[in-house]
Amino acid sequence: MTVSQPLQSGCPFLNPQRLFRDLAEARTLAEAPFSDTFESRVVTRYDEIIQALHDPATFSSQPAVGTVPSPWREQLEGKVPSRGTLLGLDNPDHDRLRASVNTFFMPRKLARYESWIREQANLLVDDFVADGHTKLKLSFALPLPLKVIAHVVGLDSDRSEWIGAALGFFMGPRDIYHPGTPDEKAKLLLDLHDYILEVMEERKHDRRDDLISHIWNERDSGAVEMTDFEMLSMFPGLMLAGHETSSNLICMGLSHLLADPERYAGAQRDDDSRAEALEEIFRYESAITGMKRLVTRDVTLGGTELKAGETVFLTYAAGSRDATKFGNPDDIDFNRNWAVPHLGFGQGIHACLGAPLARLLLRIELAVLHDRLPDLRLGAPYEELEYTVVSEGRGMVDLPLEWKPVSVTERTQAAVVDRVSAAGIPVTVKSRRLVTADVVELTLETQASGPLDWEPGAHVDLELPDGSLRQYSLCGQSGESELRIAVLKEDRGRGGSKLIHEQVSVGDGLSIRGPRNHFRLKPAQFLLFVAGGIGITPLLPMIDEAERSGTPWRLLFLGRDRKRMPYVEDLVRSYPSNIYVWPSIERGRYNLDEIWQKLPAEEAYVYACGPDELLAGLEDSANRHEADFKLVVERFTARKLEHQPNRRIDVTLGRSGKTLTVEDDESVLDVLNREGANILSTCREGTCGTCEVRVLDGVPEHRDSVLSLEERLANQTMMTCVSRCRGRSLVLDL
Template sequence: MSCPFTDPRALFGDLAAARARPGLTWSESLGRYVVSRYEDIVEALQRPEVFSSRPVVPELPSPWRDRFAGRVPDRGTLLGHDNPDHDRLRSAVNTFFMPRRLARFEPWIERTAHSLIDEFTDRGEIDLKRHFALPLPLRTIAHVVGLDTAKAGWIGFALAFFLGPKDTHYQASPEEKAEALLELHDHLREVMADRRRDRRDDLISHIWNVRDSGEVEMTDFEMLSMFPGLMLAGHETSSNLLCMGLAHLLSRDGAYEAAQYDHASRARALEELLRYESAITGMPRLVTRDTELGGTRLRAGEEVFLAYASGSRDAAVFDDPDGIVLDRGFERPHLGFGQGVHACLGAPLARLLLRTELRVIHERLPGLRLAKPYAEREYGPVGEARGVPELLVRWDPGRRRPPVRARQDIPAVVAAKSVVAEGVVEVEFTPLDGRFPAWAPGAHIDVRFAPGLIRQYSLCGDPGEHDRWRVAIRREVDGRGGSVHAHDRLAVGDEVTLAGPRNNFALVPAPEYLFVAGGIGITPLLPMMARAAAPWRTVYLGRTERSMPYRELVRSLGHATIWPSDRGRFDLDALLASAKPGTAVYCCGPERLLAAVEELCDRRALALHVERFAPKPQEPGDSTEFEVVLAASGRTVHVGAEEPVLDALNRAGAQVPSTCREGTCGTCEVRVLSGTPDHRDSVLTPAERAAGKYLMPCVSRSLTPSLVLDL
C-alpha cells in the first residue's frame, strides 16, 4: 500500500481518513500538517496574519535565482504576498475581475471556442484537453491580459517552466523553458510600455489607469509580477476543471443533459463540480507564531497544507458529500477557489469561461460520450494542483444543436439601426415570431446582445406598436461594454434575445406634467409626451445640440425648451418655481441633474418621479435586522442582526455563488431593485456605490428596512 496523500486515485479516501482522526494529520509526502476539516480550513484562511501564504511560491533554486534576478519577479503571483503588499496589489485588479465587467469578454470566448471546434468537429473523436480545454483558456487569459493570442502557444511553453517535472504538455529541457520565460517577461515589459501610451480594453491598460489615478502605488516591476502567475493559473486550472467536470457528468446517467438544460443549470452544475473535485487540492501556509488549529498545537516556522478538496467534502458541512447533486443549494460555499483574502482572483473569469465552454460543446458535439472508461482515468501526482493529462471523447458528427431559450425570453432581430445624435444610435427590433408584449410609457427592456452581455434600455417608440420596439443607446467608452457592442458590432439582421418589459417609472394621473431630461434621459420621456392626458411641457438639457437625440422630435411635439449647456447655465430654480401646485415632475438624466431637481421639488412640495442613477448619500447603518425580498418569487427573507445577507439568501434557496466572502472578489454580486444598500465591500467604485444598483451580499447590508433583489 502507498503512503497517504501520494496516490491520486486514493486521495479522497486519504482525506476522509484524516477528517475522522482528531487533530491535524502529519503527511510525510507533503512535509506538512494536513488541515482536512472545513471549519479548520476556513479558520486558517481568515487568519492570514498567522497563516502566511508565502510557501505557495517557493524560492527558486540556483542557478535560476541568479539568472532571473531583476528580470523575473520572485513573488510572481498575488498568492506569494502577505499584507500589506497583497491588498495593495490586489486592489489594482479587483474591479477588473467583477463578473458583470468580465461579461464583455463572453462573445470573444464563444467565437474562439467555435473556431477551435471547427478544426475537429468532423472527426468524431479527440483528446478534448489537447485540442480544446487547454488552448481556449490559454488564449482567453492572454487576450484578457492584453497579449497577442497568436503567441498563446509560446506563452504556455514559457510558463511551463514553473510546472517543473509536472509539465506533461511540452517536451523540452528546463533550460529551453527558462530562456522562453525570460523572453516572455521582456515581451511583457514591451507591452506594458506600449499600453502606457496606447490604452486598450485589457488588464494591463486597466492597471495603468488605476496607477495613473493615484488609487494604487505600484512599481513597474510589481506590475510585471501580476501577469505570469495569473496566466499560468488561468489556463492550467480551467483546463483541468473542464476535463474533470465533463468526465464526471458523462459517466453518470442523465447528468450531462441535466446540467446542460439552460444557463442556470450550467451555473449550478459548475458549482457542484467545483465542490466535488476542484483543480486545486489545497495550498500550503507558513505558521508565523505559535498557535492552535484543529486541536493541534503549531509552532512558528511550521507549515500546514489547507486541503480545500477535503473541506469541500466534509460531511459535517455538506449532505451526501461524495455524491454529485446538481441542484445542491449554496448554504455553505465550497472551497474550490479558496476563501478569504487569497481567494482566487480569477474565479469569476473561470466561471464565465467554463459556462461558455459547456454551452458551446453541447451545441457543437452532439452525442458526446467518454471514449475511455471513467474508471481508467489518470491523474497527475498529488500536490497543490489536481488534473488529468487527457480527456478522450467521442460524439456523433452532425448538425449543430439550436440553443435552448428560457420561456421568458423573446427572440428578436435587429430591423434597423441609425445614428440619431452624436454618439447615439437608435436600434429597432422586430419579433421573430408573434407580437411583442404590450408596454406603457416609462418601461424598459433587457437586451441580450450575446451570451452574458445583457443591458437595459428605455423604450422610446410608440406603445401602440406591437411589431417593433425601439431603444436609443449612447456610446459609453468607459462603460461595461454593452453600448460599445451596440455601436460597433450590432448590425441589421442580427438576432438578439429580449426580455421584459418592466416599468418602475410609470406615468401617473396628474393635472399637469413637467418633463425634465438630461441627455439620453430623454428616451423614457418621449412616450410620456405623446400619451400625457393633461397639459405638459418639457425642458431638454444636453452638452451640445449635436449630442441630444430626438431634439427635432421634441421640438415638433411643442411645449418644449431645448437647452444645450454651451448656451449657459439653465435656471432650474425658476423652472420649478413656475410649476403649478399638483404638477407631476418627471426627471431622467445624470445624478447632478436629479439631485438639483429633487432639492427644488422638496422645497416646493412638488411630486417628483425619477429614474435615478444614484441615490442620495446615506450614513452607514449598523448591523440591525432587515428583510430581503426575492423579486422573482416575491418571497421575503429575514436577515438577522449579525447574519451575512449571503447566508440568508442561500438558506432560502437563492443559490448565489461566492468565493472570498470578504467583499473583495465580486463573485456574489446581485442587482438591487429597491431599497438602499449599506455597502461594505472593497470592489465597487464610489460611483457604483452611490448608484446603489448592485450589492455584495457577503459583507454588505441595508440602510432601509427592506431590500428587493433581482433574484
C-alpha cells in the same frame, strides 16, 4: 509540540486515484496529520479550513508560492518578479495590488467576452470535429483557456502557445505539455516579460478593453498605487493559474458527466443547467487540492496545537466533501443547496480571482462541445483515466473523447466581437476664465457628431496632457456641443488641478470619457442643495432643472471665505430668496443637524457636494436623524470611515414580496441562501463580485472592495456577503 497521528494507509496523499479516501481518513483523526507529500500538516475539516482562510494574519500565504532555485533565480533577478502572483502575498501588499483588478473580474463585466470566447472555442473544435475522436487536453482544454486569458490581459491571443511554453517554467517537471529544458523555458520566460512590458508601454498611451488598460486607468485615477514592476508581476501568475485550473476543470468535469449518460444529459439541458452542474463539479473535484500556509503565532486549530513557524496545508478538496457540511458529499447532486458554499475556488482574501472567468469559460465550453459533438462519450473507461501527480493542483493527464463525426461546414460561425477601444471623445478648450482666485472655468468644445446628451449631476473623465484622468462635474447646459467644468487648484492634490491651472490653454486639445451620472435628481416635493465650495458645480444644472420643473428648492452654500466661493454672486443675483450663504470665517461652523430639523415633512431630498469633511458630517448627521434615505451625495473619492455596528435589518425579496430578517451576527448572503436563493459566492469577503445582487430600494452600506466608487454611489447593486444597509431595510431583485 504533540506528535501528529499517522494515517493508517501506507503512503497517504501520494496516489491521486485514492486521494479523497486519504483525505476522508485524515478528517476522522483528532489532530491534523503530517504529510510528506505536502511537507505540512494537512487540515481537512471545513470549519478549520475556513478559520484559517479568514485569519491571514495568523496563517500567512508566504509559502503558497515557492522560490525559484539557482541558477535560474540569478538569471531572472530584477527582470522577473520573485513573487510573481498575488497568491504568495500577505497584507497590506496583497489588498493594495488586488484592488487594481477586482472590479475587472466581476461576473457581469466579464460577460462582454462571451461571444469572443464562444467563437474561439468553435474554431478549435473545427480542427477535430470531423475526426470523431480527440484527446481533449491538447486539442481544446489547454489552448482555449490560454487564448482567453491572453486576450483578456491584452496580449496577442495568436501567441498563446508560446505564452504557455514560457509559463511552463514555473511548473517545473509537472509541465509535460511543453517540451524544453529549464534553461530554454527560462529564456522564454524572460522574453515573455519583455513582451508584456512592451504592451504595458503601448497601453499607457493607447487604452483598450483589456486588463492592462484597466490597471493603467486605476493607477491614473489614484485609486491604486503600484510601481511598473509590481504591475508587471500581476500578469504571468494570473495567466498561469487561469489556464491551468480551467483546463483541468473541463477535463475532470466532463469525465464525471460522461461517466453517466443521464447525468450528462441533465447537465446539458440549457445554460442554467450547465451552471448548476458546474457548481457541483467545482465542489466535487476542484482543480485546487489546497494551499500551504505558514503559522505566524502559536495557535490551536481544531484539535491541533500549532507552533509559530510550522506550515499547514489547507485541503480545499477535503473541506468541500466534509459530511458535516454537505449531505452525501461523495455523490454528485445537481440540486444541492448552496447555503454552505463549497471551497472549489478557496475563500477569503485569496479566493480565486479568476473564478468568475472560469465559470463563464467552462459554461461556454460545455455548450460548444455539446452542440458540436453529437453522441459524445468517453474514449476509455473512467477507471482507466490518468490523473496528474498529487500537488496543490489536481487534474487529468488527458481526456480521450469519441463522438459521431460531423462536417465542419455544418456549423454557422458566430460573430467575432472586436476589441472595443476605450479612447475618449476629443475636445478643444474653447475658453477659460477665473471664477475666483483659485477656480478656473473651462469651456470644452466637443468634436462629436452632435450635442452630448446628459442630465444634471453628470460628470466627465478628463484626460490630461500627462495621460492621467480626473473627474469633473458638468456645470453648463445639457444638449449643447459645449461642456463647462470648473476646477479648484489644490496645492496638496495629486497634481491634476495644478496642471490645468498652469498648463492648459485656449486651443489645447484634450479628450473626455462620458458623460456619466450617479447623482441624478429624484422626483421630489422639495429639494435642498448643500454645496461646499467647488461642490457647487454639479448643483448649478440641478438648480436650473428644479426651476424649469417648478420644484420648490433652496441652496445652502457653505465655504470658508465668500470671495473664494465660485458663482456665489451670480446665484444671489438670480435667486435672492432661495440662496443661503454661510462663510465660516464670518459666521462660524454651520450646525448640520439643523438641516434635518428644518426639512419639510413631505417627500424631500438633500443633494450635497463638497469636501469629504462636509459630506461625512452630513452622512453622520442623517444617520443620527434616521434620514439616510433622504441624502444623496456626490463624491469622487471614497470616504474612509468605520462601518456602523451590525444591526438587525429587513430584506424584502422584490419578486415575491417576502421579507426576511437579517440578525446582527448574520450576513445577507447566508439568510438569503437559507431561504433557497442559491446566490453563488466565492470569497465571502467582498473581493470577487460573485454574490452581487441588484438593489431595488434602500441604501446599501457597501463594505466590499470590488465595486467602483461610481457603482457604490449609484447604489444599484450590493455584495451580499459583506454589505448591509445604511437604513433599516432593503428590497432586492430576488
